[in-house]
Amino acid sequence: MYHNERHENLYCNRIKQAIDRVELSVIQDSMPLDVTFWNTGKPIEGTSFDDRLGGKYQPIKEGDTWGQRWDLAWFHITGTVPEAYAGKQIQLWINITTEGCVYHPDGKVEQHIGFSSIWDARAKRPYVPLTKTAVAGDPIDFWLEGSVAGYFGVTPLDDVKCKDIDRSDPTRFGERDGKVEKIRLAVFNDAAWQLTIDMKLLLSLYEGLHEDSVRRAKIFKALQDCCDILGSNPNNFQEARDSLKPIMSLTTSASEMDVFAVGHAHIDTGWLWPVREGRRKCVRTFANQIKLINDYPGYIFGASQPQHYQFVKDDQPELYERIKQAVKDGKWELQGGMWVESDCNIPSGESLVRQFIHGKNFFMDEFGKDVTNLWIPDVFGYSAALPQIMHLAGVDTFLTQKISWNQFNTFPYNTFFWQGIDGTQILTHFPPEDTYNSDMTPGSLIGSQQRFKEKAVASKIMSLFGVGDGGGGPRPDHIERALRMKDLEGCPRVQFNTAEKFFESLHDIKNDLPKWVGELYLEYHRGTLTTQALVKKQNRQLEHRLREMEIISTCVGVDSYPIAEFDALWKTLLLNHFHDIIPGSSINNVYQVTHQEHADMLARLDAMQADASPKLLTADSNSVVYFNSLSHAWAGVVTLPEGWASATCDGQEITTQSEDDHIVAQVSIDPLSSIQLIKAADTTAIASVDQLVLENDLVKYTFNKDGQLVSAYDKQADIEALREPGNVMSLYNDRPTAYDAWDIDAYHRTEYVGSTTVQSIKLETGPVRHVLTITATIGEMSTITQKITLSHATKCLDFDTTVNWAEQHKLLKVAFPTSINAPEASCDIQYGYLKRP
Template sequence: MFHPREIDRLLTEFTQFITRVNRHILEPKLPLQAVYRHCPEPVPFAQRLDGEYKPIREGEVWGKTWESAWFHVTGRIPEDWAGKVVVAELDCNGEGLVFNREGIVLQGITNGSIFDARHARSLVLLGDPCQGGEEVDLWVEGACNGLFGVQQPRDPDDDDPARYGHYEGKLNRLRLAVLNRDVLALKYDLGVLLSLLRSLNRESTRFARIARAYRRCISVFAEDPANAQAARDVLAEVLEQPAEASALEVTAVGHAHIDTGWLWPVRETIRKSARTFSSQLELMNRYPQYVFGASQPQHYEFVKEHYPELFERIREAVKRGQWECQGGMWVEADCNVISGESMVRQFLYGKQFFMDEFGVDVRNLWIPDVFGYSGSMPQIMKKAGVDYFVTQKISWNQYNQFPYTTFRWRGIDGTEVITHFPPENTYNSGLYPESLRKAEANFQEKDRLPGFLSLFGIGDGGGGP
């Protein structure tokens, strides 16, 4: 057992250990080379060569607010890295979309999110394993903005040049690295267990056993990445321990909410859709059991028009059952101000798109971020062939807690639809035990229903898990 005054020190020690482990995930590292073309406005891949390119190195500035650039990244994997997992570490201090030399979209990149400081997507897989000696030839479309647009001063002066937002494009990382999968997996194990510790009763048996295993893990790792698997073995027993017999089940679906127009121009929404969707397809290649869902046919239409090859891969993912078409509306529409006719047409065009393009009859309405709901919605939903409703924002009320999380919503004409508010009270879950245990406590129908929905991933400006 641990003395109560020792526990806070232990949790700090465990947090610091994760930071030290993180330093060993990418070792060794080598510089890559790049040239770039500055673009005041977005330029498609086919026109990327119609301009002047200049060399650029780490730490140099390439653009300003809302501007774009094309980067041509080159290098060669060392021969003695044969058999290792090799990645490119790319960070342009904003968002980016990575292509191969043939123009095939590989994935999006971003350097962070306001929702989770741990979230960054800066690694592009090059070889798993590599043969050694392979050429690196990537094209990156950089965007001088973040997931949430540009940086906004809180209370700017009238003459502040950054009054309406500012952003700096800067090449933070341009590296080739060996990815140590054992160390990366150890980091994930440690993160899950630390989150669980923070949510447990400090006097419980489970807390004591996890804390003991954590301390043994630190000793076994001994600041040597070669010991990562042995350190994971120490944690295996506590990770395999089942939850309590009465614990609820969680249905987790990958999610990336994308506002069609909010803190960025619509032309950026087009690119956000491509970054988000390509990253999810890349995850599906690595994790065949992974399921991602996306609503809003307008975003699919953007991708179909501007990235047709990517759209065809989405079709295949839908057929495999790894991609879930969500929400019967054309966009996640406002439901307070619009007329009944407008709402009907949202369903008409939205459901028709999913049927025409994917052969899927979407029977749920998915609007987690809407600001309110018309009393006529259950009737319109039912008549449109929609039986289920998922939303979230009403649970964020500053003063009044909504009394239900899963219930039948009865409209003004008496029509009912089954409705669910994910009890984590977010559509940007990190799937950490702290959040899930709070959700279990918050789930109002836990006395009769077996589980709830978790929407995990970074959203609002896209991103996803």
């Protein structure tokens, strides 16, 4: 058919240009509609459908700008079907350069619209089908909510990865305008549209097959014949389609794999948009998929995250009822047992348990369904404690694809058993397409089949197809391609099905599957363990405070236990465990809300504790009670109330000392117990010491004038624990190649900038503890204050470090080079520990 690669490229380009020309004919005719709009003046928050009539509307035409970044507006679209469109298939044709949602006048949601993404120009959804047989004179009356945020927020169009944008620059976090490009009534040519799908599908199949394949050569010939027909008559779409039927009717071989195609729309609750915009994305996407389920019998869509369903239930109850019916009819699959697709490294074990409690209970209460899979395709690594937690939650299967993002090493399996720290094994699948936004094309599925590592024993793989994050999920063309690939020679067999059925289909080969033991570590996004430190700090405080308050409330009495309040508090915390919020990989707008929610929760827990205290304790200005909520004994230092000088416990004087403007005391408390301290008169003042040595009967720590720990001597073991000075602060350039707030690339070690300059260092000692205070500067403008303490009954040296950070594109690290020669370290994880090299 062709003589060399250049000859082949010539005719391939001919095919692509023919497809482009046919696509231009999909819209046969169009006419502008009458449009008025109202910019709500409430960026991000917006105005509900019911409140839309309170605005001041003004006319707007194609070419006009209607908003700037994060603005929301309502559009009223009206018109009449003209005589020329009678009997034809008509659609709304909308391009407002951003996302939007179309509503009927009665408030019923119709569908999402959108026009491309800065990451994927193919992610278009500009058409709203109305009828296949238009009636002249029929009215057109719709409402459109528009949001000035693309599928990826308001990310700048140019590459700003390596640019230092001034912090006062209003476009620092991105810039975008909303503009009316098209709001029209259009005549839709279904034959032309179907032909583009046929031609693109065959071209993808051609490109995915081996160059010596007979099938490939015949596809190329068929496409050239199709181009010949279109060349003779550009509008002869049906004849062109008919010419391709013989090549598309050939069936696949028995050796091809079976693809379980699951309609999917990965929606990040918050990321490059605030959560308020994320909940609008849920409405738009779910509306799309309900419509497609009705248009395509047999198509199945699936969605995880009960929090998203709660958003839709609250915001669009009529749409929510349609979803419930679709679940009942088996056309919509509930996926994932967690409340949100949570980060799995930072939250505590109790938080992971609560994800399952609230997630599974929601699906059971609302839909009567027990969801038994964990569905988190985009999380930054998976704790080895998860299999045990999953098993105890009644979850026995797991899906992700994120590990395919590994920076260096390729994970060895796709379908396997994942074993956790207690020996629990979970049936796991990594879809070999290595994406959760599959295009559902032959080329993609052929590549998936080739990459699948268990093909010798397994014949089934999963494909998660559709455009996520505001793309609205699968489009009609995705589904049309899947239907054509049900049994098409040269590519795997495609069937619409559920994740549940996929995992059930693996039971016969379970004994042949490999096993992976330990954590599923992602070699990427390492910076998310420290980015946005305040969010992580408040999260840990809340995890502890919630547990403590539940214990206190139980002590007050079961009858008055605030179940509903705890439910709301936990759900807010769990929402902020979403895998782009707590890791620190979201935009500033997200954290403004998260910080406030955390602060409100801490304040509410303070109020709950203040309310409970009089029910458990008798007020006495001369005594104070300390409660140990831990499950083990605790010994340490507490701060006494203001105005106290010393204290006794059970009639015995306890050790206290004066530090700055407060008094500290050394106490010991049994697990889940309390002690009462009585106010006393005397205390010992802390004294300054010249030598920078913190020592007790167990250990001896020595610092130098630069604030470095030069010796850590264990008296009991007779071991010097350091081989080089510790507490060494080092500053490096931080310019990862891809994700600025996410990644720490290995080459940062070669871009050392400098260390600290000590401004002051002072050691004070007393009968309770030694206190070393260091103030230092680092970088251009940053300051570091350390309060380092050693109590008299412990080996533990505590560092309380506060950094006033004023650097850009810098990474701060602290080193403690130990003298211990160990091939591995035991690292704390949820409910256990993990050994790492």
